[in-house]
Amino acid sequence: MLLLILGVALWWAAHLFKRLAPDARANLGDKGKGLIAGALAVSILMMIFGYRAADGAFFWGRHPATVGINNMIMIVSLYMFSPGPSKGALFYKMRHPMLTGFLLWAVAHLLVNGDVASFILFGGLGAWALVEMAVINRAEPEWTPPVKGTIKKDVIFLVASVVLLGVIGMIHTWLGYPTFG
Numbered sequence: 001m002l003l004l005i006l007g008v009a010l011w012w013a014a015h016l017f018k019r020l021a022p023d024a025r026a027n028l029g030d031k032g033k034g035l036i037a038g039a040l041a042v043s044i045l046m047m048i049f050g051y052r053a054a055d056g057a058f059f060w061g062r063h064p065a066t067v068g069i070n071n072m073i074m075i076v077s078l079y080m081f082s083p084g085p086s087k088g089a090l091f092y093k094m095r096h097p098m099l100t101g102f103l104l105w106a107v108a109h110l111l112v113n114g115d116v117a118s119f120i121l122f123g124g125l126g127a128w129a130l131v132e133m134a135v136i137n138r139a140e141p142e143w144t145p146p147v148k149g150t151i152k153k154d155v156i157f158l159v160a161s162v163v164l165l166g167v168i169g170m171i172h173t174w175l176g177y178p179t180f181g
Contacts, residue, residue: 004050004117008124010043015128019135047121056116066111067181071165073108077101078164084157087149095143096133103129 014036018025025032080101085091094100106126110118169179 001054003046004054004120007043007046007050010039012128014039014043015132019139051117051121054117058115060114062112064181070108070112073104074165075161077104077108078161079158082157082161084154086146088154089149089151090154092148093145099129099133
């Protein structure tokens with residue numbers, strides 16, 4: 001469990017470093033990008049291995065209703081990760097679509113994973129997304145939304161999100177975590 005907690009903490013630290021210590025980040029120059037990317041890669045590996053090795057109390061599990069809700073939320077989450085919100089007409093005024101998508105991803109996973117390790121992983125990453133939005137808003141209060149796109153772009157990215165959910169579902173099933181029931 002400690003490896004999982006440290007992985008989530010490293011994820012937070014690597015992402016917030018630029019905002020919380022801008023001078024230290026600036027002093028690193030271009031090599032800082034590589035260091036941050038390396039820290040994020042290490043944090044992901046720590047979270048994967050820590051999650052797979054973790055045990056603890058189990059409060060709820062998969063249920064047909066929560067699986068269906070999870071999958072619907074995941075379509076929205078994947079759409080928010082796509083360029084759709086900034087290139088389409090529906091959500092172009094949303095300031096943090098990717099972080100919102102990340103938060104939805106965390107919530108969706110908590111719906112079907114009710115154990116302590118999931119609370120730490122998905123809860124910790126969901127909380128990070130909320131904190132990251134607040135930190136960005138404080139650091140950069142002025143923001144101009146992109147130019148409004150077309151509904152056609154929204155539809156294209158929504159269809160791509162559905163296809164991507166199918167691919168992700170197959171990979172999850174192959175890894176032993178069936179996503180479609």
